[in-house]
Amino acid sequence: MAADVTRGALGRAAGLDLTAFRPDHVEERVRRALEREGLSEPAELLRLLRHDSAARERFRRLIAVPVSGLFRDPAQFDLLERELLPALLAESPRLTVWSAGCADGSELYSIALVLERLGALEESVLLGSDLLEENLAVARRGLYGEVEIRPALRRQARWERRDVVREGAPPGPWRLVLCRNLAIYLSAAARAELHTTLAGALAPGGVLMLGRSERLVQPAALGLVRVGPHAYQRARP
């Protein structure tokens, strides 16, 4: 991209803070947007984003990558269902779960299903937050191809728009926080800020689950200990 000015302008036109994302990620996505929209220059994309709300939505989704899927990375859910959730529920049957950067909501519904199996759904609080309102609309519908999320599970989940990096965590504390595959698109500074926010949102003994290609560089500095390949627990006082 020609200059940061263009990136800033694109971000303003799209309603996204592009400086929070990794520059190479933004560049790659802008290239892809140009290709997809049949344009040759960022300036043309800027004009399009200012005038065409559908193009704006397409661009936002390109940048914020709402990749998800029910039980994506099954080994992580296996660890949750076999070990981490039973341990949390043994301590107290009321679980508070926050899916940070929940994309299409499939991650939170996967957790809801596991909690139902463990007999803990009705007492639990489930919140999904995402940067994009359009993702939340998909989450609320709870329809993934031929798979439809049952009303009992849908009723239990709440959804809210939130830019975690800029606005911080929703009021908690949370006993389980999932933030998988969001940090990988962020700049180093935004990523560090995000991890601090997530750790701070955890209740004592609460568990943070990151994506399978993510890890905390210094969990101890955040008051966390590693309890699984990509899972961390906040120390109890």
Next chain:
Amino acid sequence: MAATILICDNEDVLRELVRASLAPASYRLVEARDGDEALEAARRERPDLVLLDMMMPGRSGLDVLAELRGDPELAATPVLMLTARTQEGDRAAAAAAGADGFVSKPFSPQELAEVVERLLGGKA
């Protein structure tokens, strides 16, 4: 010897989910991406259990089930159908056609592992 399980689903993501769900039990897994492949694999491998997606392009899960039940060599092989909520009406048809069990999508890895274990009757 480890039980052989034939997984038939046209979606890569779902086959991956099934694979990961059953990985801890060290079954021998054979995969098929459509009904034709499933029938061919079933005749070749003589699996101990077949996991069959209800909705596939081409031959549906119900078609494959009917073929399996019509083949004397495979008629007794347990078949677990993977169904979506939107196809609940097909469940009755599948039960009538001789399905041994159902798992609704979405399912948790642990849930599938438990059902499979039950259907195999302890054969690991």
